[in-house]
Amino acid sequence: MHIHAYEKIWLATSVLLILFLLGSVTYGAVGPGVAMVSDTEPTIDAGALDEDERFSEPRVEQVGENEYAAYVVARQFGFQPDPIVLPANSTVTFYITSADVIHGFEVAGTNANTMVVPGEVSEITVRVEEPQEYGLICNEYCGAGHHVMEGKVNVVSQAAFEERTSGGDGE
Amino acid sequence: MAQNETAHAPADDVGGDTEEFDPIGTLTLIGIYFVILVLSWVYIYYIEFLGRDLVVVG
Numbered sequence: 744m745h746i747h748a749y750e751k752i753w754l755a756t757s758v759l760l761i762l763f764l765l766g767s768v769t770y771g772a773v774g775p776g777v778a779m780v781s782d783t784e785p786t787i788d789a790g791a792l793d794e795d796e797r798f799s800e801p802r803v804e805q806v807g808e809n810e811y812a813a814y815v816v817a818r819q820f821g822f823q824p825d826p827i828v829l830p831a832n833s834t835v836t837f838y839i840t841s842a843d844v845i846h847g848f849e850v851a852g853t854n855a856n857t858m859v860v861p862g863e864v865s866e867i868t869v870r871v872e873e874p875q876e877y878g879l880i881c882n883e884y885c886g887a888g889h890h891v892m893e894g895k896v897n898v899v900s901q902a903a904f905e906e907r908t909s910g911g912d913g914e
Numbered sequence: 915m916a917q918n919e920t921a922h923a924p925a926d927d928v929g930g931d932t933e934e935f936d937p938i939g940t941l942t943l944i945g946i947y948f949v950i951l952v953l954s955w956v957y958i959y960y961i962e963f964l965g966r967d968l969v970v971v972g
């Protein structure tokens with residue numbers, strides 16, 4: 744069988760391109776540790792969040808050395824807590840659920856982005872670096888007030904975070 | 915597909931090993947597309963995606 748020389752070049756570069764794309768994704772998983780939204784959380788009763796140990800009081804709490812858990816409730820049309828205050832240079836796991844319909848949880852301009860489904864808990868773990876204010880938006884159409892559904896994620900210094908938590912914050 | 919082509923090869927193979935059909939313009943164009951594709955991917959994945967804050971790690 745005769746294959747034109749140019750076609751051989753093209754076949755070889757196509758295979759290299761595929762390997763490069765697969766290699767990139769593999770590198771992302773192994774190097775920086777990029778992961779997917781976890782689906783390991785058990786389902787919960789979306790109608791009884793006020794009786795749920797984690798979501799009756801949406802909050803950020805310390806769960807380990809420099810590790811924090813943020814329990815977030817999305818509902819028409821906002822997020823709780825608001826703002827979500829996180830300490831800088833830490834690892835934060837968000838547990839997000841919805842009290843009513845499907846919402847989105849997108850920390851604007853970052854990779855923290857997941858759907859929020861009633862009855863399910865979306866779990867994403869992120870590394871938080873420098874103090875900064877991020878916007879938080881709902882990116883799934885959820886009703887008449889969808890376009891005003893927003894919140895804030897404020898990354899503050901460790902000292903400011905501790906001051907805030909020990910200061911008897913209402914949330 | 916390859917087997918079919920093999921079966922018809924003697925009749926179809928007019929060029930032989932000497933490349934009379936030489937679409938260098940097409941090759942160049944495809945080469946440019948290829949470079950754009952690779953550069954776009956490098957930008958999208960390594961710079962835009964991995965360079966953003968709050969990379970999801972678990």
Ligand SMILES: [Cu+2]
Pocket residue numbers: 818819820845846847881882883884885889892
């Ligand atoms: Cu919403």
